[in-house]
Amino acid sequence: MQTGSGFFRPESRPSRDLSVLLAAHQASRAQGPQHWLDLMAGCGIRGLRWGLEGAPQSPHPLALWLNDADPERMDLLQANLKPLSGLAGVDLTFSQQPAERLLRQAYLDQRRFDLIDLDAFGCPNGLLQSALSVLRFGGVLILASTDGRSPTGHDRVAAVRRFAAAARAHPSSWELALRLQLAALAREAWMLGRGLEPLACFSDGRTFRLAVRLHRRIGADEEGSLGLLARCEHCGDQAVQPVLKLSGWRACACRADSGRWAVSGPLWLGPLQSPALLQELLNLSEAMPHTMALPSRRLLERLQGDPGLPVCCWSTDELAQRLGLAGPPPLHRLVQALQSEGYWAGVSGVMAGQLRTDAPWKVLLQRCADLA
Ligand SMILES: C[S@@+](CC[C@H](N)C(=O)[O-])C[C@H]1O[C@@H](n2cnc3c(N)ncnc32)[C@H](O)[C@@H]1O
Incomplete structure (x- = not known):
């Protein structure tokens, strides 16, 4: 050849x-x-x-x-x-x-x-x-x-x-x-x-x-399956909405009234x-x-091992940075901690060092801090 x-x-x-x-x-x-x-x-x-x-x-x-x-x-x-x-x-x-x-x-x-x-x-x-x-x-x-x-x-x-x-x-x-x-x-x-x-x-x-x-x-x-993905750069929170059910965005984790969302999409x-x-x-x-x-x-x-749902993914580097940790939390233990509370959580197959979960952002940060 x-x-x-x-x-x-x-x-x-x-x-x-x-x-x-x-x-x-x-x-x-x-x-x-x-x-x-x-x-x-x-x-x-x-x-x-x-x-x-x-x-x-x-x-x-x-x-x-x-x-x-x-x-x-x-x-x-x-x-x-x-x-x-x-x-x-x-x-x-x-x-x-x-x-x-x-x-x-x-x-x-x-x-x-x-x-x-x-x-x-x-x-x-x-x-x-x-x-x-x-x-x-x-x-x-x-x-x-x-x-x-x-x-x-x-x-x-x-x-x-x-x-x-x-x-x-x-x-x-x-x-x-x-x-x-x-x-x-x-x-x-x-x-x-x-x-x-x-x-x-x-x-x-x-x-x-x-x-x-x-x-x-x-x-x-x-x-x-067509929708929008929003992320607040300031607090790190994320939210999704299908186009068919589009309404106002909820507040992000850093503001009581409305989110400071950067919105991507329409995407799958x-x-x-x-x-x-x-x-x-x-x-x-x-x-x-x-x-x-x-x-x-x-x-x-x-x-x-990762069908790609739920949509929201977080990098463990970002989690560590936001919590001021010396290094990223152990990915599999974090996933297990979230699963044991009944949330859907899994390791991302698309990007290394990332997890996807439907747990609220504050819960995710708390579990991450617990493991530090
Ligand atoms: C990324 S390479 C293909 C590599 C190949 N599939 C492999 O696995 O090694 C892209 C090829 O597309 C050809 N190409 C670029 N534009 C094209 C077009 N509009 N129509 C047909 N071939 C095109 C280029 O000549 C080039 O050989």
Whole structure:
């Protein structure tokens, strides 16, 4: 396998491993021929691994399409995909088109894909509608965005342009970015009259990665997942409201009358992961011992253990800072203390050293102080 210059990043292996497992999972539940599209293929590593590791999970034929707009990638792509040419049941197509054109032409040609990988540079939102339009019901879209500034509150004007949303600085900024991206995806799916289910969402702070499933129908109360997240920088308190039930904000912990909230959203307030699917992927990986590297397994296990609810997350560093502690409180003991009082609490799978809970802010601070 030749990686060529520029775009292959060894550090992206967890996202590639997940992509291969999702492909294998799609293959294992296939009722007929599969159509998979690697829209921005780079050197073709994903397509190659889909074909070698994912496709054998299905008895049905696979049509695998690799595209990259850069014409200089084509020789490399074709050379790298050689191991798949002539493989029984695998039909390969290569193209060098802008993704925008390929997707719109595919729609006109009434093509539908069971799996699309959109591994973009920058913000992919301009492509969401056309990608979802050619995704089969039950199909999976694997999306990457390297736009780290606008959804994390560092470029608020661009957030309005790209997400039609307010994005404010927040200690759980990676999660905020994922929730803004999910909201953008959900709106596009809903405009097509379709439902959206998050399967896996994670980030390394540089790239924001999401896998979602498109459903024929919008789920019960799916629109109730769109809402706003408010945080008071002064006292640290947080609050959420679904857009459908939007009313005035309650007071934050530092003022009796009204909050000094910095509000982000609309963003996705629903789950970030599908623990059931992630468990199935972990099970599937047992039969595919070379597919998943150890860091990828750890990532999947972390995400599997944290569905992404409730929405409010706190960093233990922030808690320690606010209480004037020498160091962060022990995360697992803090979670246990909150659980033992009947609150929902869990370790965040998205950002290290953070917990999510529905405990009121003052209770959280008190339990943290108790552990000091
Ligand atoms: C992040 S790299 C892909 C990396 C690859 N998926 C991997 O896992 O190694 C993005 C690729 O998208 C291609 N690209 C950028 N804009 C594009 C567009 N509008 N349409 C199609 N390909 C595009 C670039 O040439 C580049 O090879």
